[in-house]
Amino acid sequence: MPTLINQQYRLAARPVGAPRHSDWSFTSEPVRDIADGEIIVQTIYISLDPAMRGWMNEGKSYIRPVAIDEVMRAGGIGKVIASRSTKFKTGDYVCGGTGVQQYWAGAADDKAAAFHKVDPQLAPLPKYLNALGMPGMTAYFGLLDVGQPKAGETVVVSGAAGAVGQTVGQVARQKGCRVVGIAGGQEKCDFVVNELGFDACIDYKAGALREGLKQHCPDGVDIYFDNVGGEILDTVLTCINLKARIIICGAISQYNSTTPVKGPSNYLSLLVNRARMEGIVVFDYAARYGEAVAAMGQWMAQGKFQTREDIVVGIEGFPDALMMLFEGKNFGKLILQMGEE
Amino acid sequence: MPTLINQQYRLAARPVGAPRHSDWSFTSEPVRDIADGEIIVQTIYISLDPAMRGWMNEGKSYIRPVAIDEVMRAGGIGKVIASRSTKFKTGDYVCGGTGVQQYWAGAADDKAAAFHKVDPQLAPLPKYLNALGMPGMTAYFGLLDVGQPKAGETVVVSGAAGAVGQTVGQVARQKGCRVVGIAGGQEKCDFVVNELGFDACIDYKAGALREGLKQHCPDGVDIYFDNVGGEILDTVLTCINLKARIIICGAISQYNSTTPVKGPSNYLSLLVNRARMEGIVVFDYAARYGEAVAAMGQWMAQGKFQTREDIVVGIEGFPDALMMLFEGKNFGKLILQMGEE
Numbered sequence: 001m002p003t004l005i006n007q008q009y010r011l012a013a014r015p016v017g018a019p020r021h022s023d024w025s026f027t028s029e030p031v032r033d034i035a036d037g038e039i040i041v042q043t044i045y046i047s048l049d050p051a052m053r054g055w056m057n058e059g060k061s062y063i064r065p066v067a068i069d070e071v072m073r074a075g076g077i078g079k080v081i082a083s084r085s086t087k088f089k090t091g092d093y094v095c096g097g098t099g100v101q102q103y104w105a106g107a108a109d110d111k112a113a114a115f116h117k118v119d120p121q122l123a124p125l126p127k128y129l130n131a132l133g134m135p136g137m138t139a140y141f142g143l144l145d146v147g148q149p150k151a152g153e154t155v156v157v158s159g160a161a162g163a164v165g166q167t168v169g170q171v172a173r174q175k176g177c178r179v180v181g182i183a184g185g186q187e188k189c190d191f192v193v194n195e196l197g198f199d200a201c202i203d204y205k206a207g208a209l210r211e212g213l214k215q216h217c218p219d220g221v222d223i224y225f226d227n228v229g230g231e232i233l234d235t236v237l238t239c240i241n242l243k244a245r246i247i248i249c250g251a252i253s254q255y256n257s258t259t260p261v262k263g264p265s266n267y268l269s270l271l272v273n274r275a276r277m278e279g280i281v282v283f284d285y286a287a288r289y290g291e292a293v294a295a296m297g298q299w300m301a302q303g304k305f306q307t308r309e310d311i312v313v314g315i316e317g318f319p320d321a322l323m324m325l326f327e328g329k330n331f332g333k334l335i336l337q338m339g340e341e
Numbered sequence: 342m343p344t345l346i347n348q349q350y351r352l353a354a355r356p357v358g359a360p361r362h363s364d365w366s367f368t369s370e371p372v373r374d375i376a377d378g379e380i381i382v383q384t385i386y387i388s389l390d391p392a393m394r395g396w397m398n399e400g401k402s403y404i405r406p407v408a409i410d411e412v413m414r415a416g417g418i419g420k421v422i423a424s425r426s427t428k429f430k431t432g433d434y435v436c437g438g439t440g441v442q443q444y445w446a447g448a449a450d451d452k453a454a455a456f457h458k459v460d461p462q463l464a465p466l467p468k469y470l471n472a473l474g475m476p477g478m479t480a481y482f483g484l485l486d487v488g489q490p491k492a493g494e495t496v497v498v499s500g501a502a503g504a505v506g507q508t509v510g511q512v513a514r515q516k517g518c519r520v521v522g523i524a525g526g527q528e529k530c531d532f533v534v535n536e537l538g539f540d541a542c543i544d545y546k547a548g549a550l551r552e553g554l555k556q557h558c559p560d561g562v563d564i565y566f567d568n569v570g571g572e573i574l575d576t577v578l579t580c581i582n583l584k585a586r587i588i589i590c591g592a593i594s595q596y597n598s599t600t601p602v603k604g605p606s607n608y609l610s611l612l613v614n615r616a617r618m619e620g621i622v623v624f625d626y627a628a629r630y631g632e633a634v635a636a637m638g639q640w641m642a643q644g645k646f647q648t649r650e651d652i653v654v655g656i657e658g659f660p661d662a663l664m665m666l667f668e669g670k671n672f673g674k675l676i677l678q679m680g681e682e
Contacts (some may be wrong), residue, residue: 062613186425234604248612263575263604269591271620279612 002042004031008071008101009318015056017120018256018326023056024319025069031103037085039114041078041094041104044341045311046131048074048322048334049163050227053255062281072100072318077118084110093118095128100318100340123300125341126309130333131296134282135163136250136307139225140292142280143168144175151176154217159227159295160201161188161308163333164249167296169198169226170213177223180216182209182232184328188237191331195306196227204232209285213239224246229254230262237266244275256326278308308332342349347373349412349442350659356397357658359667362660364397366410369449372444380424382435382445382456386652387417388470389663389675390504391568394596403622410536413441417679418459418466425450426481434459436469441659443679465501465643466682471674472637472648475623476504479590481633484509484623485516487588488564495558497577500568504674505590508637509566510539511646517519518564521557523550523573525669532672536647545573554580563638564588570595578607585616585624597667601644602621649673 005028012025034040055066055073066073076098080088085108088094096115098104106113118128130136140163149155155172159165160181169192181192181201189201202212209232213221220241227231231249240246254261266321270277285292299305309333312321317336324330353366375381396407396414407414419438421429426449429435437456439445447454459469465676468614471477483505490496496513500506501522510533512518520534522542530532530542543553546553550573554562561582571594595602611618640646651673653662658677665671 060613062615229609248609250612251609254609260606261609263606263608265601265604266607267604267618268570268589268592268595268602268620270618271591271622272401274403274620274622274625276617276619277608277611278617279615281607281612281615284615 004103006028006101007315008099009315010069011056011066013068014058015053015256017081017258019053019319019322020057024072026272026316028270032105034082034084034105035293036108037107038105039080039085039088039115040082040109041096042074042081043078043098043102043104043128043145043338045129046074046076046098046100046336046338047133047135048325048330050135050250050252050325052087052254052322057064062283074098074100075129077128078104085109087119087332088115093120093125095133102315120341122297126311126333126335127307129335130163130165130309131300131305131306131307132293135333136296137285137289137292138282139164139167140281140296141282141285141288142170142247142249143223143225145169145285146280147225147245148276149175149177149223152178153222154178154219155223155225156180156182156213156221157225157227158204158218158232158236159252160192160198162227163332164191164227165225166196166307170196170299171296172223173197174299174304178217178219180213182228189329191308200208209235210238216302220244225249226251228252229264232332233264234262234266237264237269240269240273240275241307242273242275244273246270246275246277248277248279252326309335311335311337313337345444346370347372347442347444348441348656350395350512350656351412352407352409354409356394356401358599360394360397360660360663365413367657373446375423375425375446377425378448378450379446380426380429380449380456381422382419382437382439383422384417384419384439384443384679386467386470387439387441387677387679388474388476389415389666389671389677390475391591391596391666392591392615393663394667397653406465411414415439416442418469419445419680426450429456429458434461436474441656441677443656450453450561461682462607464638465651467650467674467676468648470676471650472508472641472646473634474558476674477508477637478626478633479621479623480505480632481512481637482623482626482629483588483590484512484564484566486626487619488566488586490516490518490564493519494563495519495521495560496564496566497521497554497558497562498566498595499523499545499566499577499672501533502672503568505568506566507533507537507648509672511537511639511640514538515588515640515645519558519560523569529672530583532649532678536649537681545653550576551579563587566590567592569593572604574605575603575607578605578610578624581610581614581616583587585614587611587616589618589620594665621645650676652676652678654678
């Protein structure tokens with residue numbers, strides 16, 4: 001095999017506020033030879049996720065921070081182009097921690113990368129980074145295990161047109177819940193209602209979230225799946241029912257803040273309503289991913305479950321594409337295409 | 342019976358910030374005659390609770406607000422001095438919603454007052470407003486039902502020398518937990534450790550809460566029972582363990598604030614730690630109070646369970662006595678004595 005050149009984005013500096021171009025270094029190096037038990041994966045798609053912003057910070061979290069000068073962590077889909085492992089063969093498509101780079105080389109059973117095979121015949125590859133990947137698993141287990149929805153309850157989800165929100169709402173619909181999304185802009189709201197089948201969607205940018213919640217949740221809010229934090233979380237807290245469950249999945253409105261995170265001023269609504277706010281981290285459910293893939297795969301096959309991806313092409317676009325998330329500019333699960341399928 | 346004159350504190354105005362004397366009216370009126378099924382209760386003790394501040398506000402909560410010009414709501418202990426009911430006889434001691442007044446007249450089975458008999462031979466009357474009353478029930482069910490403590494876990498409780506805190510810590514000790522209190526001032530901390538048997542107590546006024554938590558909770562915090570909110574809640578959130586439970590019982594630091602409540606900036610620690618924050622309202626457990634009284638009564642009889650009351654004498658002292666709670670000036674469960682036993 002001729003020497004392959006691997007282009008990579010590495011973390012150059014820990015961002016203060018929104019990540020800037022100077023927080024990244026764009027490097028290239030030859031792909032190294034592999035030893036017994038190792039593989040080379042050519043990255044095709046990587047997932048761009050709000051959580052990536054957290055990985056760029058120092059400090060204790062649910063996963064270690066990306067080190068300075070390390071290749072940026074990312075989940076991706078790629079093709080095995082060389083294998084000295086019995087686990088994967090050349091031509092296999094795999095999903096795992098490729099990082100923001102064109103090629104990944106290492107042990108086929110590397111724990112951090114955690115590669116597993118995916119079948120491009122069963123679903124288009126980008127779906128494995130959306131409903132059939134981390135965002136889907138997060139939505140499925142966060143809603144069902146933490147939220148414990150019952151038929152007839154009202155579920156509200158923020159970031160409704162985003163990767164996690166799409167799936168939360170559709171799973172909740174399958175469980176017989178009334179589903180109300182919150183999204184930014186009429187186009188996203190229309191998509192969520194018309195394409196994904198939510199009962200309603202409130203455009204928070206229109207400035208009448210509380211009125212919208214009152215209108216579309218006439219029986220109050222039983223479950224709120226929060227991807228955004230900030231003012232939206234605070235507003236939903238004023239509309240929750242007795243024994244409501246609030247699933248804390250993320251707080252994209254706060255990740256680039258240079259002032260302290262805005263805590264939910266209305267948290268005492270938890271007391272008044274004997275309600276519960278609980279965090280979810282998807283990795284806790286790794287042993288049960290198959291269960292979620294089977295359920296959602298079946299709904300997809302039955303035409304009851306849609307997903308939408310927003311695919312940006314070219315590794316050079318990584319820094320700007322990542323910022324789309326925080327500016328609400330992506331429409332659907334944001335994916336960066338790094339190479340040809 | 343000669344005409345009895347009933348002195349009362351009524352809500353004159355809804356307070357802005359800390360209640361002032363002008364927010365109260367001190368009135369008197371003759372005690373009315375009673376009809377069939379009714380009783381007159383002479384109030385002996387009333388319970389002064391942080392929750393009373395919330396009842397003075399307008400707006401939806403777990404209980405309706407006290408109306409302007411209404412006698413202030415309070416739980417109390419009194420003696421039945423006249424009865425035309427078969428439920429209670431003259432001379433019975435009862436516990437229920439007496440209000441801040443010397444005499445209560447009405448139906449023996451009044452739902453809001455919810456009187457039930459107490460036995461002064463089994464325990465001194467003030468205990469029925471402390472561990473054997475609402476604070477004790479709140480502590481018992483909040484800790485055990487919401488917190489689900491397991492032997493060996495670390496439980497932290499704020500307001501540790503207060504009515505709820507005392508009981509939370511002692512119940513947790515009975516369940517085999519390591520118990521660390523947070524209280525204001527060395528004297529309260531000494532009491533909590535030396536008299537109540539907590540493993541440690543941190544004086545938050547000494548200004549090193551985080552260091553104290555690190556020192557006294559070497560294995561992190563599994564359960565935090567929060568009575569205070571504000572900075573203390575935010576600091577404890579930085580020390581919680583995976584799957585921690587935070588019981589929101591109150592937020593005394595915030596009740597008189599004229600600015601918006603300070604939400605917990607560190608609430609994303611719930612996400613990182615897959616932890617849970619949940620509110621408790623004691624009335625939900627009314628059907629099970631007997632269970633708690635039996636358990637704590639037994640521990641008291643075995644000399645394993647202490648409580649401390651701080652008794653202020655005289656109805657005229659009500660407005661200032663209530664403020665002691667918010668200034669941390671009470672030492673033990675705060676009670677106002679309205680009449681002789």
